[in-house]
Amino acid sequence: MSSISTKPFTCPECGHKGEFKMYNSVNVTLDPKLKDRVLNGDIFDWTCPKCGESLSVRYNLLYHDMDNKFQIYYSPTECERLNKKMNEMLAKYPGMRKTVRTVDSLNALREKIYVFEEGLNDIAIELSKLFLKNVEKESIEPNSELRFEQLIVYGKDTPKEQLLFRKIIDNQPQKGMILLEKIYYDNFVKDIATNDNFKMRNYCETIDEEWIYNHI
Structure with a gap:
């Protein structure tokens, strides 16, 4: 309760x-x-x-x-x-x-x-956001954040998946959204499995951008 x-x-x-x-x-x-x-x-x-x-x-x-x-x-x-x-x-x-x-x-x-x-890995999500900030510099303002919102499935014959991120500026959600093919996220999940730097040492942590930078 x-x-x-x-x-x-x-x-x-x-x-x-x-x-x-x-x-x-x-x-x-x-x-x-x-x-x-x-x-x-x-x-x-x-x-x-x-x-x-x-x-x-x-x-x-x-x-x-x-x-x-x-x-x-x-x-x-x-x-x-x-x-x-x-x-x-x-x-x-x-x-x-x-x-x-x-x-x-x-x-x-x-x-x-x-x-x-969605059953996703939040460490891989944080890595995905850093990746997007690097490759989508023209569409992501320097003072903005990205917030994952949902997993999208598209295509009938050969369905594919994308991660949808919303831009946040001054704690306010914006209309602008960024899409990332899920294969990039999947690759980050594989990297986490083989990179000890990204393995959690505790049962409870604050997983955010700062945590990622501290473990790179």
Whole structure:
């Protein structure tokens, strides 16, 4: 089940003292309706019952998908602490080991959900994004990020697959999208299998562009 706690909250606009319902954990297998609230971000929103002021409050949240066997901890400031905590716990309880990651942004949380729902390797996805930034310099702005969104299958007689990435600028998704033939991703998966630098040393880590650069 999902875990909820209610905490006192004061409206910064009018000073009204109210309550904020925070989800400590979200189990989208048992509470599937919460998935969309995580993806669109309104699970972090609060509206003052007195003045109507709306704001977004970022707090630590565990996203748990039992069907696809992964957990993602979203924490804006405590990923390092959570990695240590989870690794200590998973070392003691092998039966709890599954795909576990930490992320520090909502865009990263969304991406991990998309990646693991497709059954993909997030390290290979990060390598794919770096590859695209290098070969698609003319269409990818220097200040933009890439976010994996879905796996596309096209062609009837000889179906082929592509990875779809969306451009993100200033944390906002753009209309521009970049496609990558899945064969490039598959090659990165093979590289990971034979390159010890890209093998995870812990059960829970923050897999992002910085992690890749630290392991090249």
